[in-house]
Amino acid sequence: MRNFMKLVRNSDGATAIEYGLIAALIAVAAIGAMQGIGSKLGSTFNNTSSYL
Secondary structure: OHHHHHHHHOOHHHHHHHHHHHHHHHHHHHHHHHHHHHHHHHHHHHHHHHHO
């Protein structure tokens, strides 16, 4: 029972999980932003090539 209570009070693992969740959220946001920029950049290159 004493070991279980130490495990419940230990917050080191929770901190690592929180950092992992923050990193995953940043990655998802970055992927979404890059997809939007990529499509706009592709249309810009297509427009430029058609004008040439």
